[in-house]
Amino acid sequence: LISERSEQEPVAFADIQHAAEVLDGIAHRTPLITSRQLNAIAGATVYLKCENFQRVGAFKFRGAYHAVSTIHARQASAAIVTLSSGNHAQGIALACRLLDLAAHVVMIKPVNPLKYQAVLDYGAATYEVSDRDKAETVLQALVETHQGLYVHAFNDPLVIAGQGTAMLEFISDVPDLDAVLAPIGGGGLLSGASIVAHGLRPGMQIYACEPAGALDAVYSVRENRIVPMSAPNTIAEGLLTSVGDVTLPILRRHLSDFFVVEEAEIINAMRFAFERLKIVVEPAGAVALAPLLRREARLAGKKVGVIITGGNADLSRFFDR
């Protein structure tokens, strides 16, 4: 199904257009939000693409469903295996439920309880492990026992093509964006988004936003090697992954630059989203809003798109009394 791919580009623009056909009527076409107040603070005209309103509460459903449905088309009774403690896990679990496939999800503790419960509710089998090494052992055993097919959370062309569909919608709704900001974890979303931008609007700036407490993508792209995360310290638990060998070359080719955001800025952006925009965003989902709230000079006067990636915040602190 992946076609028109060159050696330089493991995902082609046409792959993302095809993914959009697969997702049509299944993923939500998520709404945009604008805010006079945000525009005034940012000194820019800002459009927020609200993937927190996507199924499972995050853009991850797009890539997960695209990958799982492609596998399903080849092998109707496949078992899907994945490693994710977060939104990808939910995306795989829901995709497998919709397509009636078995899902086996390995999660490295600690796990956001909201995300864990959702994965269970979608009917996936879950395996909680304490570290990365144990996860690899369990994953291998699952693949062998169930003839499972592994779907990586971001380092997979099918997943990247699915994530890119968010950007297809964004450009369709706001064709003349000058720049787009998205948070970076493994780089799946930004890979897909930048391939779309390159295909449709080559002059558009693409900025990756990374927490100062989990800086690895900025080094990986600069040094052209996968720099592992060392002692990450951020509440944006959705971004605690290094880039992969599929995403890194795409990011190097297409990213305009990085914005690094501090923890206080992430909290501030979450609070702005909750209190002013009335939308629930998770910490990772707020990361790309933060540069606008500090009136980032490179965005001044521009038409700026921000991908609000997810809304699965743990609200027990607020609700449990």
Place this chain on the structure above:
Amino acid sequence: LISERSEQEPVAFADIQHAAEVLDGIAHRTPLITSRQLNAIAGATVYLKCENFQRVGAFKFRGAYHAVSTIHARQASAAIVTLSSGNHAQGIALACRLLDLAAHVVMIKPVNPLKYQAVLDYGAATYEVSDRDKAETVLQALVETHQGLYVHAFNDPLVIAGQGTAMLEFISDVPDLDAVLAPIGGGGLLSGASIVAHGLRPGMQIYACEPAGALDAVYSVRENRIVPMSAPNTIAEGLLTSVGDVTLPILRRHLSDFFVVEEAEIINAMRFAFERLKIVVEPAGAVALAPLLRREARLAGKKVGVIITGGNADLSRFFDR
């Protein structure tokens, strides 16, 4: 400007259509949200009219702006005086700022800090008082000192006509609603909404939703007199008002029935909105969602509209560390 009014009906359908013209391009046409999960829980097809995305974060902007702009058309330098600790205060403050009128807002403590700050930020003068009697004294003084014109939060035909515009939009977007639910405080929104429903869809059921801890509207409508609130005890601080002599007859004529909701149901509905729908709602704004989450039998199988009235929840508990 209020026309075609009969003795029986202090607000006519045409008044609400006129209010919609006044608000066009100034108030937001708020979006609808739907949720497969909510439909499954409710056993109904539910549409949420998201007035939490309205300017000032609540439907109250509609009535406040309509009233203030009508006054402004008659007297360009009027001073507006009001009594409100909540969203009406914000609505008046923003309307006066947009129309360059002075706003004087009397607030009875305790005041939600988010709402108080917003009123200040919009440039209104504020007067915090400890009880209703002191509020009356301050209001009279303000009216005399500033030749102020008093805009009641709900017991005013102009305000009621403004609130009704939310229902005009709702029926325009979903013409075949079987029933609409909204929370009841003073009854301004439900008065306007039911006049619209009566004008456009006479068979539509209109349900007022009231916290068990602040039951006065249900008694007022039953006994056809304004039954004062006695010892209210609810987190839905936006609903701590009795109905008025303008709203009561309208409510008696048009309301189908009441749904009474418990405090735990209000919290549960807020939590559902935050965690599942990814929208921020204040306690009062969640009250009309609660009957659907308990799978209210009278709504089973129906196409049901819910007005999510506001999103100005105090989130300091979540964000202050």
